Amino acid sequence: MLGQILNLVRSRPASVALYLIIVYLIARLSLTGAEAMGYNWQWYRIPDYLYRLTDDGFQWGEIAIGLVTTIELSVTSFVFATALGLCLALLRLSGLLVGTAVAVAYLEFIRNMPLLVLLYLIYYVLGPIFGLNRYSASVLCLAIYHSALISEIFRAGINAVGIGQWEAAKSIGMSTGQCYRFVILPQSVKFMLPPLTGEAVHLIKSSAIVSVIAVAELTTVGRNLISDTYMSFEIWFTVAAVYMVVTLILSVGVTRLERRYAVKT
Amino acid sequence: MPDGDPIIEIHNLDKFFGDFQALSDISLTVSSGERVVICGPSGSGKSTLIRCINRLEEHSAGELSVDGIKLNDETRNIRAVRMEVGMVFQQFNLFPHLTVLENLTVGPIRVRKLSKSQAEERARQYLERVHIPEQAEKYPAQLSGGQQQRVAIARSLCMEPRIMLFDEPTSALDPEMINEVLDVMVELASTGMTMVCVTHEMGFARKVADTMVFMEEGRIVETAPPATFFSNPSSERCRMFLDQILEH
Numbered sequence: 485m486l487g488q489i490l491n492l493v494r495s496r497p498a499s500v501a502l503y504l505i506i507v508y509l510i511a512r513l514s515l516t517g518a519e520a521m522g523y524n525w526q527w528y529r530i531p532d533y534l535y536r537l538t539d540d541g542f543q544w545g546e547i548a549i550g551l552v553t554t555i556e557l558s559v560t561s562f563v564f565a566t567a568l569g570l571c572l573a574l575l576r577l578s579g580l581l582v583g584t585a586v587a588v589a590y591l592e593f594i595r596n597m598p599l600l601v602l603l604y605l606i607y608y609v610l611g612p613i614f615g616l617n618r619y620s621a622s623v624l625c626l627a628i629y630h631s632a633l634i635s636e637i638f639r640a641g642i643n644a645v646g647i648g649q650w651e652a653a654k655s656i657g658m659s660t661g662q663c664y665r666f667v668i669l670p671q672s673v674k675f676m677l678p679p680l681t682g683e684a685v686h687l688i689k690s691s692a693i694v695s696v697i698a699v700a701e702l703t704t705v706g707r708n709l710i711s712d713t714y715m716s717f718e719i720w721f722t723v724a725a726v727y728m729v730v731t732l733i734l735s736v737g738v739t740r741l742e743r744r745y746a747v748k749t
Numbered sequence: 750m751p752d753g754d755p756i757i758e759i760h761n762l763d764k765f766f767g768d769f770q771a772l773s774d775i776s777l778t779v780s781s782g783e784r785v786v787i788c789g790p791s792g793s794g795k796s797t798l799i800r801c802i803n804r805l806e807e808h809s810a811g812e813l814s815v816d817g818i819k820l821n822d823e824t825r826n827i828r829a830v831r832m833e834v835g836m837v838f839q840q841f842n843l844f845p846h847l848t849v850l851e852n853l854t855v856g857p858i859r860v861r862k863l864s865k866s867q868a869e870e871r872a873r874q875y876l877e878r879v880h881i882p883e884q885a886e887k888y889p890a891q892l893s894g895g896q897q898q899r900v901a902i903a904r905s906l907c908m909e910p911r912i913m914l915f916d917e918p919t920s921a922l923d924p925e926m927i928n929e930v931l932d933v934m935v936e937l938a939s940t941g942m943t944m945v946c947v948t949h950e951m952g953f954a955r956k957v958a959d960t961m962v963f964m965e966e967g968r969i970v971e972t973a974p975p976a977t978f979f980s981n982p983s984s985e986r987c988r989m990f991l992d993q994i995l996e997h
């Protein structure tokens with residue numbers, strides 16, 4: 485990590501310098517702004533919301549609990565989004581006119597719908613009809629929204645495998661399903677992993693939107709804490725940092741995984 | 750020598766790519782055990798013809814049957830034919846994410862429903878036949894071109910097909926590797942396998958072919974046993990083509 489940062493500094497000194505200057509200016513501005521407002525910084529209270537050591541022993545704080553919900557929500561949604569995305573991609577590649585039409589219609593519908601509107605639609609319209617609670621409405625919304633983008637990633641990954649692989653697999657008698665399962669998809673993975681990671685990061689960030697229907701995830705926790713404590717600066721900075729740490733860990737982890745995978749073949 | 754039962758029967762086959770006619774009125778019968786070598790200038794439709802035999806290309810008109818199974822839109826027939834017909838490609842087309850052994854066993858296990866141990870035993874036996882038993886655990890990218898092509902041949906043989914198709918199996922290879930692949934093909938011919946080879950390796954053709962086929966512009970121009978074909982071809986075009994490729 486540090487090595488990467490050092491390399492970055494060496495390779496692009498100008499942009500790194502610019503970045504540091506901007507960060508400094510923002511920090512400076514908010515500090516002086518806060519001072520001018522007579523803002524009372526209480527950073528010392530923040531760790532309590534991450535974890536507490538009381539007489540009863542160790543206890544997770546509100547922010548940590550919110551983070552767990554965010555992760556749970558994101559993982560579940562991502563699994564569904566991936567499954568749905570794969571189905572859509574296969575439907576589109578099936579060569580069947582109906583399949584392609586259905587997939588394209590779905591993609592256009594989702595692509596032209598703001599995420600917030602989709603959430604309202606699912607929670608306030610479909611929710612009462614199908615008896616969806618806040619949490620399942622959120623999962624459904626995130627899964628549907630991201631499945632559209634994920635299906636494009638799958639499609640590109642599948643198309644990146646050469647036609648020769650299809651022909652070799654078919655010529656030993658494999659069915660289309662077997663071709664996908666044993667020959668094509670395993671090779672697509674390396675094309676899909678980087679953009680899928682990007683999409684996972686995107687999903688974690690867009691999961692914040694479910695705070696508008698009060699699912700108790702990280703952003704909702706942040707909002708509730710602020711209405712109790714009025715420490716809006718500290719809490720929002722902390723919440724932002726937590727999101728950033730999670731998504732960075734994810735990106736670095738996948739890069740490692742990719743490298744291991746690349747060595748194998 | 751071929752025992753006579755026809756195993757591939759092609760009658761009046763046409764193939765169009767859009768408006769372009771790649772095959773015109775092809776008729777050809779291959780007997781069980783027969784070795785057919787197809788040659789002809791680039792673009793004459795050689796690949797298209799042999800790819801029709803295992804339905805990698807769909808023919809536009811005419812009839813084509815393999816081992817008594819008629820090739821039409823029936824998915825069941827297509828897969829039945831593909832299980833009987835092995836194919837070796839110019840570009841090898843090995844599965845790069847699988848080891849050599851896995852390349853050889855994936856078909857038998859998934860398509861022929863053999864157990865893993867049966868499939869591996871068979872795979873090792875065929876690796877022995879193509880003279881690379883020691884490479885079983887490697888990945889295709891770690892092998893030379895000649896070795897890769899021999900693995901590709903073994904992969905097809907593991908399905909125990911009755912017919913083998915070869916589409917210019919040596920033309921992507923460095924010259925020093927061509928013979929190791931041709932040797933394997935000669936050995937295969939000596940086992941009585943039915944073979945249809947597109948190749949310009951005329952030494953190989955002389956050695957193994959029962960029948961030579963010359964194609965031009967989507968048509969079969971000449972069909973003859975090698976003795977006649979090389980010494981006394983009946984068409985002028987065929988003679989010119991042979992002069993050209995035998996020059997070097």
Ligand SMILES: Nc1ncnc2c1ncn2[C@@H]1O[C@H](COP(=O)(O)OP(=O)(O)OP(=O)(O)O)[C@@H](O)[C@H]1O
Nearest residue numbers: 766769770771789790791792793794795796797798
């Ligand atoms: N998928 C395709 N779409 C359109 N045209 C095609 C397609 N495949 C082949 N053709 C055309 O059909 C003709 C015959 O091609 P084919 O590959 O069978 O020739 P070939 O005899 O194998 O030539 P080569 O020696 O170069 O391999 C060529 O003119 C080629 O451009």
Ligand SMILES: [Mg+2]
Nearest residue numbers: 795796797917
């Ligand atoms: Mg060809």
